[in-house]
Each structure stands twice: as structure tokens, then as C-alpha cells.
Amino acid sequence: MLFLGIFSVLLLTVSAEFCYSDVENACSTNPKSGGLTLNCNAQYGAIDTLQADLQSFVNANIETSFEFLLMSTHFGNYEASRDGFKGLYRKLSDQSWADAIDLIKYITRRGGKMDLNQLPRFKKSVKDSKILELTEMNSLAKALDSEKQLAKEALRIHNQAQHHTSQDADVAHYIEDHFTESLSERVRDLAGYSNDFKNLLSERDASVSVFLFDEYLKKTL
Structure with missing residues (x-):
């Protein structure tokens, strides 16, 4: 009898995790829990545990997108007139924004929801807020740091999804497919721009070097 009692409790606990059990209960003559179908959702795997990290990553991309957009307008005004730098940062802004939107869609596809109050996990220094005071060289360094953080x-x-107690291969694959390769390319490009620009500044007049490099950026974007 004791064994049957324990088995019945375990059976009820397991069955409560399924949508079919919720529907069956809701449609019965004596529905429990107000007839709620709490398990009739798209959640599975470790999405409930990883959701907060994904939400904060969305907000990190949104924040970075607006920073790049501000940098773009800074170099695109009539005083700076650096169309190459303007185009570079506008492109990076659009990429981060598109990444954020795609990640929100993925969260909802996995049965989660977006929380815009979930702050990014990494913090930026006070100097990072002085975007309108950046020179061309400093802006490349800031852009590189931002992409590295992402x-x-x-x-x-990705590591969390792979080594979590209930591994979620789908989250790991999504992050690898949509972020790691793309971000590594952006980091490589910005690192190359930073070093090329630094070398150019050391060999020529600064104003000429900035003009030539800006023209180069404008043609390559």
C-alpha cells in the first residue's frame, strides 16, 4: 500500500508537467486549479533558466545599437563630415539592432517573453558615455571594445547552455549560428581598422591620414 501511495504521488507530479494533463483536468467535471492549462506552452529544455541571460543580451545589443547610432550622427554632422566613419557606425548599429530583434523572436518562439528591464550583465566605464567627445581613433577603439563585450x-x-544540468542544445546552436561567427568577424574588422589607422597616422600628416582613411571606409562599406 505504501508503495502504491508513493507511486501515485510520483505519477501525479510527472503528469502535472504535461499540457494533455492540464487540458484533461480543465475539461473534467471537477476541474482543479481553476481549469488552467499552465503547461500548454512552447517551453522545454533549459529556456526558463537561460531566459534572463538572453533578455539581458537583447538589452545589451539594443544599448550598443544606440551608442553606434549616436557615434554615426556625431561623425556625420557638418562639422566632422566623416562619411566613412558615419557609414561604419550606422552599419554596426543596424547589425546590433537586427540581432536584438531576432533574439526577441527566438525567446518568444521558445515560449519565453521579453523583459526590457533585464539590464546587460557587463557594465561600461564612465569614459564610454562621452561619445560626442571621441576622435576618429578613439571611436574605433570604443567600437572594438563594445563588440568584444558582446x-x-x-x-x-553558449557555455551556459552547453554545461547546464539540463543542457539546451537549441540555445547553444542558436547563439553559435547567429552571434559567435558574426561578432568574431566584426571584432576582426575593427581590430584591423584600428591598427591600419594607427600605422597611417604615424607615417603621414594627421589631417591627411584621417581624410584618406575615411575615404577608404566609405568605399569598402
Whole structure:
């Protein structure tokens, strides 16, 4: 009898995790829990545990997108007139924005929801807020740092999804497919721009070097 009692409790606990059980209960003559079908959702795997990390990564991409957009307008005004830098940062802004939108769609596809109050996990320094005071060289350094932060966070979430107690291969695959390769390319490009521009500044007059490099950016974007 004791065995049957324990078995019945375990059976009820397991069955409560399924949508079919919820529907069956809701449609019965004596429905429990107000007839709610709480398990009739798209959640499975470790999405409930990883959801907060994904939400904070969305907000990190949105924040980075607006920073790049502000940098783009800074170099695109009539005083700076750097169309190459303007185009570069506008492109990076659009990429981060598109990444954020795609990640929101993925969260909802997995049965989660977006929380815009979930702050990014990494913090930016006070100097990072002085976007309108950046020179061309400093802006490249800031852009590189921002993309590296996003890349490191993507790797951290990927690692979490792979080594969680209830591994979620789908989250790991999504992060790898949509973020790691793309971000590594952006980091590589910005690192190359930073070093090429630094070398150009050391060999020529600064104003000429900035003009030539801006023209180069404008043609390659």
C-alpha cells in the first residue's frame, strides 16, 4: 500500500508537467486549479533558466545599437563630415539592432517573453558615455571594445547552455549560428581598422591620414 501511495504521488507530479494533463483536468467535471492549462506552452529544455541571460543580451545589443547610432550622427554632422566613419557606425548599429530583434523572436518562439528591464550583465566605464567627445581613433577603439563585450557575452551564454544540468542544445546552436561567427568577424574588422589607422597616422600628416582613411571606409562599406 505504501508503495502504491508513493507511486501515485510520483505519477501525479510527472503528469502535472504535461499540457494533455492540464487540458484533461480543465475539461473534467471537477476541474482543479481553476481549469488552467499552465503547461500548454512552447517551453522545454533549459529556456526558463537561460531566459534572463538572453533578455539581458537583447538589452545589451539594443544599448550598443544606440551608442553606434549616436557615434554615426556625431561623425556625420557638418562639422566632422566623416562619411566613412558615419557609414561604419550606422552599419554596426543596424547589425546590433537586427540581432536584438531576432533574439526577441527566438525567446518568444521558445515560449519565453521579453523583459526590457533585464539590464546587460557587463557594465561600461564612465569614459564610454562621452561619445560626442571621441576622435576618429578613439571611436574605433570604443567600437572594438563594445563588440568584444558582446562576443564574450555570447560565448558565456553558449557555455551556459552547453554545461547546464539540463543542457539546451537549441540555445547553444542558436547563439553559435547567429552571434559567435558574426561578432568574431566584426571584432576582426575593427581590430584591423584600428591598427591600419594607427600605422597611417604615424607615417603621414594627421589631417591627411584621417581624410584618406575615411575615404577608404566609405568605399569598402
